[in-house]
Amino acid sequence: MKVTKFGGSSLANGPQFQKVINIIKSDPDRRAIVVSAPGTRFKGDIKVTDLLIEYANQVINHEDFSDTLNQIIDRYQEIGRSFHVDEQQINQLVTQLNDLPNQSFPDTAHLMSTFKAQGEFMNAQMLTMILNQLEIPAKFMDPKQIGFKVTGNVEDAQINPATYENIRKFRDVKEKMVFPGFFGINDDNQIATFSRGGSDITGSIVARGLQADLYENFTDVNAIYSVDPRVVKNPKAIDVMTYREMRELSYAGFSVFHDEAIIPAIQVGIPINVKNTSAPDLPGTMIVPENKFQPTRVITGVASAKHFSALYIHRYLLNKQVGFTLTILKILYKYGVSYEHMPSGIDDLTIIFDKTQLNDHIVKEITKEIKAALHPDQLRWINDYAIIMIVGEGMQSDNHTIEKIIRPLTDNEISIHMINEGASKISVMLGTDIKDSDKAVKLIYRNFFDNNRLIY
Incomplete structure (x- = not known):
């Protein structure tokens, strides 16, 4: 059995839907389908999810939402009419959209989650309608009805382990099972969404629940590349990589595959195949467990991320002061700020943050409290901070990797503020x-x- 997930660009309009249908028909093992909301159709277009967020905000602020609502309706009508779906069925989706403002929500976060989830919820219904009309038996897998349970923050949900067993009960369903991505149902019977891009997470959860042999993730690129094509032209495609290589590279900006989505597959060893909806016959990139994996290169990929800030602290004999770091962590905890890395020396400490957590007020208050509590000799914030990740299973057997990484940078007078080799090597x-x-x-x-x- 294969679980096959299609991203927003793969489901943006009628012609893209036809590509998806051709892929589904081409392999009978593709029995479970996970869908995103319709993405952009052309440069400058708006994703349906973004329209739904705008719709939600207009409802919250008691603004006129008729234009936004009509844009969303038009997107689904365009897709449905491309396949001559019965207007009465399309109108069922329109009614769902119209009824959203009339529902009762505990707070605005629950309202926002429910509105955002409609893109996937309606797209899964639309694909089910179209497949059945084309005489491809299909079943819409409503998360409430099948027990797709989640916990935690309503806009950053985590899977409830009971979900895997609930999904497993449907393993013998004969029809094509069509799952909406991105959301589940919490203990209060309310919709809760995963983080943005969370349809990848749904696909991985469904693959684990159904005990799939393969999780296919169809997107708009031929493969995962060794470096961002916007930085290096025509980079090498990665044929095969390991789970942990993907996780490391996702952290630093590999955006083809949602990094959290790998976790359910890792837990049960399901391989993942990233492929292109517009070129489905190409092999794409396989993501596999590291056992029995034989690297053919020292590194698999290199990526950079630029959304970091750093706090540099210098104090003489810092290493002798018991509780110095603990005091800083308590201050960060007070303001709800987590850190990414904390390289240190005997008199120096640098704390690296994801700057999206910070604002001028938080920075000012953290600075004030650290100065009052620890009296550092120097304290300064570095907002111009990027992290580069160099990743490869082959690095374990090459003793000169760091030299090969560092030398071209020093030869070109590029300053390096931090070097950190992971324990996994x-x-x-x-x-x-x-x-x-x-x-x-x-x-x-x-x-x-x-x-x-x-590597030989």
């Missing part, structure tokens, strides 16, 4: 100035891939 993390990050990525890529260094 498959990744090296660098801290650089944002202005240098793309150049550093290009140099590292060139040194490992253009020179065609292979």
Whole structure:
């Protein structure tokens, strides 16, 4: 059995739906389908999810939402009419959209989650209608009815383990099972969404629940590449990589596959195949367990992320002061701020943050409290901070990897603020100035891939 997930670009309009249907028909093992909301059809277009967020905000603020609502309705009518779906069935979806403002919600967060989830909820119904009309027996898998349970924050939900057993009960369903991605149902019987891009998570959960042999993730690229094509032209495609390589690279900006989505598949060893909806016969990229994986290169990929800030603290004999770090962590906890990394020396400490957690007020208050509690000799914030991840299972057997990474950077006078080698020995993390990050990525890529260094 294969679980097959299609992203928003794959389901943006009627012609894209036809590609999806052709893929579903081409392999009888594709028995479970997970769908995203319709994505953009052309440059400058708006994703349905973004329209739904706008719709929700207009309802919350008691603004006129008729234009936004009509844009959403038009998207689904366009898809349905491309396949001559009965107008009465399309009108059922229109009614769902119209009724949203009339529902009762505990708070605005629950309202927002319910509105956002409608993109996937309605797209799964639409695909089910179309498949049945084409005489491809299909069953809509309503999360409430099948017991797709989640816990935690209503807009950043986590899977309830009971869901796997609930889904497993449907393993012998003969029809094509069509699941809406992105959301589940919490203990209060309310809709709760995963983080943005969470349809990938749904696909992985469904794959685990159905004990699938393969989880296919169809998107708009031919494969996962060794480096961002916007940084290096025509980069090498990755044929096969491991779960943990994907996780490490996702952290630093590999956006093809949602990093959290890998976890359910990792837990039971289901391989993942990332493929292109517009070129389904290409092999794509396989993501597999690390056992029995044989790397053919030192590194698999290099990525950079530029959404970081750093707090540098210097105090003489810092290493002798018991509780110094604990005091800082308590202050961060007070303001609800987590840190990413904390490289240190005997007199120095650098704390690296995802800057999306910070604002001017939080920075000011954290600074004030650290100064009052610890009296550092120096304290400064570094907003110009990028992290570069170099990842590869082959690094474990190459003792000169760090030298090969660092030398082209120092030869080109690129400052390195931090070097951190992961305990797994498959990744090296660098801290650089944002202005240098793309150049550093290009140099590292060139040194490992253009020179065609292979492991024998």
